[in-house]
Amino acid sequence: MASNDTMVIGQKLVELCGAGKGMDAIDQLYSKDIVSVEASADGPMDQTMNGVDAVRGKNQWWYENHEVHSGQIDGPYPHDDRFITFMKYDITPKAGPMAGNRFTMQEMGLYTVAKGKIIKEEFFYHMG
């Protein structure tokens, strides 16, 4: 079965992100050696980032460049040392080609847990 760690970490992530405390989730749950991978290599940022500082920077950029009207997160759905969450955001980008255009963003997050910390996050979505 999914290890207790996996479920506990997944539930904490959903709880914190659901409360708009994504940066707290990073501080509390992420390994310093976290690997973060976007869905594709042709997006607006590097597909793969390494280390908690880079991930913190990516999240800070995102929060600063998007107006979030509402968001929801569903999960965790566990499988051994991994779990999946579903995220849906109603947002308006403040910069870039979609600036000012309100739309709904939906994505899946696949997380890998080791020794009580999230060591990898991989995002699954389709760029319109």
Add this chain to the structure above:
Amino acid sequence: MASNDTMVIGQKLVELCGAGKGMDAIDQLYSKDIVSVEASADGPMDQTMNGVDAVRGKNQWWYENHEVHSGQIDGPYPHDDRFITFMKYDITPKAGPMAGNRFTMQEMGLYTVAKGKIIKEEFFYHMG
């Protein structure tokens, strides 16, 4: 970006499963060497099954032992050579400890594609 194969295969899977044609999806989209992995080792069946005949058998067993009142599937959410779908079923098991009890089952499926076929499916869910 997600390869064309990944999106095309994912869309076909969602289309067929959404139309209740799960066995057709296996026939058309699965590699003969498919590996199928359930969420945990303590469920009612082997966690890992190998080969399309075993997977066909598992699905046949499931369809024969569950009354499916309704179902929905959302996706695909792609990431390189993998994609995720979300499945929700309103079911009543015909056998086992939950026989006769109608409930909603929700799970994520993580699929890996190679050479135009699904070579791995992994299911993510929490056993009550």
